[in-house]
Amino acid sequence: MTTPQDPVHERITEAELAVMDVLWERPRQTAAEVCEAVCATRDWSLATVKTLLARLVQKGALAAAPDGRRYLYTPLIARETYVGGESRRLVDRLFGGRAASLVAHLAETEALTEDDLAEIEALLKELRP
């Protein structure tokens, strides 16, 4: 299997994300295991999961460690990193890079529940003593 080891910069697609999520939850799983987990939600065949795994390895997002005659797949990027990147992309594309605008938007469109607001307030207290 060709393993181009680049620093991930390739984008992870929606379908691929479902696979990543399974492996972030529990690393070092075989294709069959990943399939079992992911096919609970999305109705995919094992073949589909294998394709996605291969593409993710190709993209440098997963490592495939040989284990007998199969592979154990493990994320090469932390979920935090990915999530951070995607959040930043959204903020950049839609809010001119201003994160506060996003929060304002969420608040204004009622996307934030009372609990959310309380949680954020608590967070703020912690961040700015």
Added chain:
Amino acid sequence: MTTPQDPVHERITEAELAVMDVLWERPRQTAAEVCEAVCATRDWSLATVKTLLARLVQKGALAAAPDGRRYLYTPLIARETYVGGESRRLVDRLFGGRAASLVAHLAETEALTEDDLAEIEALLKELRP
């Protein structure tokens, strides 16, 4: 031009978004005008812009109002609506639907500047007297 008038549910792509942004900024522009504006940033040909405009009309995201023998293009969806939808998608996909988690993440990863924090705090004060 076939104008399928559906309620937009088609996704707007990255390239298309650049076009939408120009028209949100100033509606009722011709293809040439949009091109002039958008080609400042992305190095596209007029042909490309026309394709994107056509696809957006097709998707029901733009209206094409005849003006002589050309069209004036105008957004059919508000920027707010689009932004709201995309934000929600992100929160759902990456934060299990919990908007507060997104804010927490932004805060923890230092994506929020001191100014951002102050702004959010002010917002909160306003929202919960």
Added chain:
DNA sequence: CAAGGCTGATTACATCTGTAGTCATTGCGA
């Protein structure tokens, strides 16, 4: 009136994505 330019329509085409089938191999169980 004729030539040229602008306009939308149509077509093109490579790449990416989603979804999967086939094939050769190989290790395991009977």
Added chain:
DNA sequence: TCGCAATGACTACAGATGTAATCAGCCTTG
């Protein structure tokens, strides 16, 4: 030991996307 099930590699293929060329018609300008 022998057949089979599991596994990775390769192939497939339709639809979306990015990027653009070409074409036919019409409006303007000379």
